[in-house]
Every structure is written in C-alpha cells, then in structure tokens.
Amino acid sequence: MAEAAVAAPDWRVSRWFNADAGLSLRELRGRVVFLHAFQMLCPACVQHAVPQSLKVAAAFASTDLAVVGLHTVFEHHHAMGPDALEVYLHENRIGYPVGVDAHRDDDPARHPLPLTMQAYAMQGTPTLLLVDRTGRLRRHTFGLVDDLRLGAEIATLLAEPRPEPDPR
C-alpha cells in the first residue's frame, strides 16, 4: 500500500442498487471502503473478482467495512444496462450497494468512458480500490489480488484509528 496516499475522489453514480440514491464516499468517512469496479460481462470479473467480493462481504460482515460495487461500463453499453445489471445482481445474490458509474450527459454513445472510471484513471476491469477511514486511497489495483494479502490489507486498515469527526 502506498505511503503517501491521495484523497479518494467521490464516485459519480447514475443509479444505485441495494442503497439509497445519495450514497457517497463522504458519507462513509470514518469507515474503510472496499470498492470493486466491474462489468457484468467481463470474464475475469465474473469468474474471480465478484466471487471474491462476496467472500469479503461475508468475512467482514461483523466489522464496519463498507463493501461497494461500481458498474463501470466502458464498452458494449447496450448489453450491460441497468436492467441487465439488476438481473446479474439478483442471480449472484449480491446484497451490498452497487452503483452504476455515470456517463457524461447520460450519453455513453458519445462519452463511452464513465466518469468515476476517469476520475480514478482506472485501466479497466476488474479494479480494486481500498479507501481508509480518513478517505485516502490506499490501494488501486487493476486485475486480481491474492486472498491472503487482501484479507491482511483490509484488516490493517480496519485497525487504524477513526478520524476526529468533521467540524462541519
């Protein structure tokens, strides 16, 4: 994990599943956030990253870890719309919040790369992000991460002190 971590930019989501519309990274400040960006028709996502995310959600269910999925569709938009995603989430029994990464002007034909994907400069899917209790980005990985190391990193972040409440 990087020493000098930057503040994680908030996501831009056009629609949420399993969450209220306003869910934001700012709102989760104080908690560790496990954010996995995926596409429902990306083979490495469906074969490895999504099953691992479900395992993470189960293994850390008794902690205050926030598991969040982000559907970052940057190709084949017609086949991976929100209706199809809803079926995917149902079939895979995904109960944690999943947001649809928004496209500029809601127009993926003209702006195929979604906004959160751009804000994080993601290289593709699956991408794994870990945000610490203070809102800093501590891991950003394109591809797969080993279970043993992933479990250790999440627990390390969970053990860090909660920040002082925001003076706002």
Next chain:
Amino acid sequence: MAEAAVAAPDWRVSRWFNADAGLSLRELRGRVVFLHAFQMLCPACVQHAVPQSLKVAAAFASTDLAVVGLHTVFEHHHAMGPDALEVYLHENRIGYPVGVDAHRDDDPARHPLPLTMQAYAMQGTPTLLLVDRTGRLRRHTFGLVDDLRLGAEIATLLAEPRPEPDPR
C-alpha cells in the same frame, strides 16, 4: 452413461452465432456432439461450465468432436437477448457454434421455457449433453461434471465406430 440410449431430439434454434443458419443435429450425424446448454447470467454457467466447454474445445480440437453451445433462456429474457449474447461470446472468445434456443411463437413472455429445453426435459442450466456418432443421447447432466470423467467419456464416444452412411 446409460446403456439404452434414446435418439437425441434435434434442437430448435432461432438464431446461430459462429455457424450457418441451418446447423442441425442430423447434419452432424457421424460425429460425437458435446452440447452445453447455458444462460449468460447463470453463475454456475459462467464460472464453471463455459470455461470447461472452452477447455473441451481446445483439448479435442484435433478430433472430429462437435462442440455446440445452446443459449437456453428460461428467465430474465429481457437481459439475455441475442445482442447481449453476442457480447458475451465475444468477451469470452467463444468460437464454436452457439444457438439461441427458440421460444414458441418467438414470444418468451407468453412461453418462457424454450423449445429445445422442453424437448430434452432439461431441469435448468448448466446442462451437459453428449450425443454419440449414431445420434443417440448418451449423457444428460444438470450441473457440473468432473474434468477427468468428462475427458474419458468424450474419448470413449470418439472411439466408437462411425455408423454406415444413411441410405437416404
């Protein structure tokens, strides 16, 4: 594999990918057919059965085994239409013929169970069918099959004699 095998009914396909429109089981008579029925949003299919089918296609590429996929959509039809399937096949680099199991009157809303699925009395997806050189159904399994046994069964069928040419 059953001793007294029945003739495998031909499939009913509304659209083919990676094949000409007329591909039929009758036309493949004389070859062994590995037929795997799947849905592109069924977790056990995409995590296990489809990767195994791709391995089968590669392992038996030098034989006359016919590998055929059948997209037997019996639920969530709106999310698994032919356009979405085309993306799925592209993303998973599936190069063998895949047919879309047809619905009566092309109307899945009124007739959700597709016709080939009904003809074979499939219980769900994934389903694996093996048809021998004479057109008889020799395996019909709902769920997953072990690689070692599957390789052995296919090779056993491949080693059986080709039938005499049809007099028609």
Next chain:
Amino acid sequence: MAEAAVAAPDWRVSRWFNADAGLSLRELRGRVVFLHAFQMLCPACVQHAVPQSLKVAAAFASTDLAVVGLHTVFEHHHAMGPDALEVYLHENRIGYPVGVDAHRDDDPARHPLPLTMQAYAMQGTPTLLLVDRTGRLRRHTFGLVDDLRLGAEIATLLAEPRPEPDPR
C-alpha cells in the same frame, strides 16, 4: 477469535531446524506468532496447511510476524524422525524455524503423544495457533482455515499495541 484468551503455554522442543536451540515463545513476546503444527506424512498438512504457511511467511515477510512450524508426531514415529524431517524441509524450501515436538523421556514408543501437543490439547494435525503480542492464545484450530480470514486475523493481531517491556 476468542474474547477471553488464555496464556499460550510454551513449547517443548527436542530439536530445532532453522533456529538456535533455545527459541522459546517467551523470547518472542511482543511479536505475533503464527504456529502451525503438522506431520510430514499427514496428507492435509502437506497438501494444504504447509503450502499455506509458506504463503503466510512470504505475505508477511515485511512485518514482525514470527512463523514457526512444530512437527507434532503422534503416530508412525519411525517414519517421521528428524532426519526425514530435514529432507522434507529442504524439499519444500521451508526457511522459517521448525521444532520437533518432544516426547517424554525422548521415548515415543512409550509416550506417543508429544508434550506440546498435550499442553495445547491438540486434536490432531494440521493445527493452527495464533499467539498475540502479549502471549495469549487467540486462535486454536484443528483443520484448515480460509486464506481471506487468516490474512485478516493475522493483520488484526499485528495491529494491536506491543505490550510494555517486561520489568524482569
């Protein structure tokens, strides 16, 4: 992990590999100890627990985790003596300390259960023990543990504060 953890009894070792003769749990006080008890001819040990222990040693190499193996032979003593163990450690490239669990009077024929195994009331092999920085036993599991949860538990213990130095 148990809330009310007991002090971990020290081991009784008749011979060390990859360590000086005097290595003790007391000496490791202040560090987290990952202790895996195994037998070199136990199938679940060699197929799962030992490979996992090697992964733990690699994943936590930059931390102060102490990885220690304990050869707790309670059957077939003639086939798993120290000379055979030395070959096993060499072939599996195990570089962390491994102790041979001692038998009363150095006489496994009369006293087949080794002393550390008895002190911990182990049910068999593989057994996994986690000892925290203060010397308390925090996990004691007979059988296999999932990588994700294991990584998390070790990291959680590593994040706990070091105890005050012993006044002795």
Next chain:
Amino acid sequence: MAEAAVAAPDWRVSRWFNADAGLSLRELRGRVVFLHAFQMLCPACVQHAVPQSLKVAAAFASTDLAVVGLHTVFEHHHAMGPDALEVYLHENRIGYPVGVDAHRDDDPARHPLPLTMQAYAMQGTPTLLLVDRTGRLRRHTFGLVDDLRLGAEIATLLAEPRPEPDPR
C-alpha cells in the same frame, strides 16, 4: 501421444505393496497400464500427482485399467525407505499396487539412480507413463498433465482392441 511408440521396458522392483511379488508389465499385457513414478517427499508428487492418480483409480475402477505406482527414489534414500513408504501409502489410502524401484546391488549409496528410472530415462518425479494393451509406451511425461486430456488419453487407449493372445 507419439505415433511410433516403443515397447515399454519392464520394471525392476525390489518390493511390492498391495501386490504379489511377481507383478510384471508382461503379466499385464492386454490391459492399459497407468504407471506413475513418484517420491514420497517430492512436493509436486504429493500435492498433485498422487491425488490425481487416486482420482484416476476411482474414475476408471469399472474398467480394466491397471493403476500402478512406482517409488523411484533417486535422492535422500535414507528418508524414503520402504518402511516410510508403507506409512505414506497407508496415510494416503493408496490401495493399488506400488513397487519400490530397485537399485543396482541394492546399494543406493553407490548407485543412487534406480533401475527402472534409468531404463525409461526418466528426468525426475513425478513422471507419468501410459502403456497400451500391446505393451507399447504411448505417453511419457515429466511433470503434470491436465485432468481433461489425461482422462481422454486413458479412455482412448482403453478403447483400442486387445491384442491376440501371445502364442508362447
């Protein structure tokens, strides 16, 4: 599998487990022989090749496939003697015949490479050999073989015709 296969040389065994002393390849003529050469302290053997051999024995139990293990010890002889091997076979529930590859003059100290290993010019362990019904060597592989292809190869050999009885 090679087109022009040579006759498989018979093994040289100093001791059998799970078989009578005289078991020979000649005696198995007419059957397909799956012969796996291993060492009980070789990591790739115990983690992969031996478990696969047990799966082969189970999957082909209803056929006339002969599964045979060969303990080809070429190093660390003191740690892998017949007494230790007996424990290994017991612990791993290996019920098929396993022979100890013989050393010249029964003197592994002077002649470390065992005789069958030399006769087959094996490169190491694990090594997999497949002998067809006529006694010809059809596969010789150092390392691991995929389950799907292995199942297919065994079944292909099983489907070949039995040779005419030897006139001798």
